[in-house]
Amino acid sequence: MNYQEIFEKISDELKDFEQIGQVAAYIPALAKANPNSFGMYLVTEEGHEYAHGDTDTPFSIQSISKVLSLVYAFKLVGTDLWKRVGVEPSGSPFNSLVQLEYEQGIPRNPLINAGAIVICDILLSHLNEPYDNFIAFVRELAGNSGIDYSSKTAESEKACGFKNNAHINLMKSFGNIENDVEEVLDFYFHLCSIEMSCKDLAQTFMFLARSGKNPLNGKQVLSARETKRINAIMLLCGFYDEAGEFAFKVGLPGKSGVGGGIVAIYPDQYSIAVWSPGLNSKGNSSKGIKALEIFTTITQSNVFGPSPIFDELEYE
Numbered sequence: 640m641n642y643q644e645i646f647e648k649i650s651d652e653l654k655d656f657e658q659i660g661q662v663a664a665y666i667p668a669l670a671k672a673n674p675n676s677f678g679m680y681l682v683t684e685e686g687h688e689y690a691h692g693d694t695d696t697p698f699s700i701q702s703i704s705k706v707l708s709l710v711y712a713f714k715l716v717g718t719d720l721w722k723r724v725g726v727e728p729s730g731s732p733f734n735s736l737v738q739l740e741y742e743q744g745i746p747r748n749p750l751i752n753a754g755a756i757v758i759c760d761i762l763l764s765h766l767n768e769p770y771d772n773f774i775a776f777v778r779e780l781a782g783n784s785g786i787d788y789s790s791k792t793a794e795s796e797k798a799c800g801f802k803n804n805a806h807i808n809l810m811k812s813f814g815n816i817e818n819d820v821e822e823v824l825d826f827y828f829h830l831c832s833i834e835m836s837c838k839d840l841a842q843t844f845m846f847l848a849r850s851g852k853n854p855l856n857g858k859q860v861l862s863a864r865e866t867k868r869i870n871a872i873m874l875l876c877g878f879y880d881e882a883g884e885f886a887f888k889v890g891l892p893g894k895s896g897v898g899g900g901i902v903a904i905y906p907d908q909y910s911i912a913v914w915s916p917g918l919n920s921k922g923n924s925s926k927g928i929k930a931l932e933i934f935t936t937i938t939q940s941n942v943f944g945p946s947p948i949f950d951e952l953e954y955e
């Protein structure tokens with residue numbers, strides 16, 4: 640399959656895309672993003688890589704880090720994790736507080752803000768050098784030792800992170816936060832602030848398309864069974880109150896962030912990352928979702944259909 644041509648076709652088709660949306664302005668550091676940035680990067684099972692557009696520019700991965708922190712915590716504490724956080728889709732915005740009180744401080748899932756904050760609490764309790772350990776984990780997955788936190792973005796978010804403060808305090812009142820709330824939130828904001836390119840993201844998530852094995856060094860990050868669980872959570876919760884729509888249109892497990900990145904995987908086949916900072920009303924990259932919808936339509940690759948037929952594909 641000529642992925643390069645497919646990327647060009649997508650880019651052409653979306654040249655004048657009108658519903659590009661707004662960049663995230665509630666975190667001042669993200670408001671400066673250029674809404675016209677656009678990149679797509681694909682890594683295949685055979686190790687081939689395809690790039691289009693701004694694929695080497697690092698951007699703020701924001702909530703995409705929630706999958707990586709979930710994986711790390713799952714490795715550390717195993718199934719005990721599910722005593723602190725659920726695995727059900729929330730059907731609510733990523734920062735909604737409504738369910739958290741009804742459900743006694745146990746977040747619906749690890750990919751909404753409340754859930755990711757609990758995961759940060761667990762990591763702080765189990766790691767000696769949480770900031771160093773976590774970034775080392777990400778760098779190894781990406782095969783890029785240059786990946787780092789952006790203290791500027793973390794501080795910018797901290798200065799106006801009132802809702803995340805509300806989440807953590809509510810959970811603390813229910814006994815679901817062990818550490819100091821300021822320390823947990825600082826760690827959470829730093830994880831969100833990590834900067835990666837489309838290339839880094841596609842490479843990093845490849846282990847989730849390879850039954851848990853990091854293709855760069857052959858290390859088993861998670862077992863195949865654990866990997867299934869992470870992919871299931873991404874499919875059901877990765878896009879918040881747009882998870883159904885993403886499954887409906889794209890048909891792959893994936894994760895978005897308010898920096899405009901999306902990464903999605905097709906088990907045994909590929910990992911793909913897209914970046915376009917304009918967000919729709921649900922906080923997900925508008926053009927990014929459209930680009931992935933076209934990609935999986937042309938390639939007939941989605942987890943709900945038959946195995947793809949890689950020749951004689953037609954798209955119209």
Ligand code: DON
Nearest residue numbers: 701702733831895896897922
């Ligand atoms: O806590 C926040 O609001 C941000 N640091 C992350 C939110 C996010 O990326 C949601 N994703 N679409």
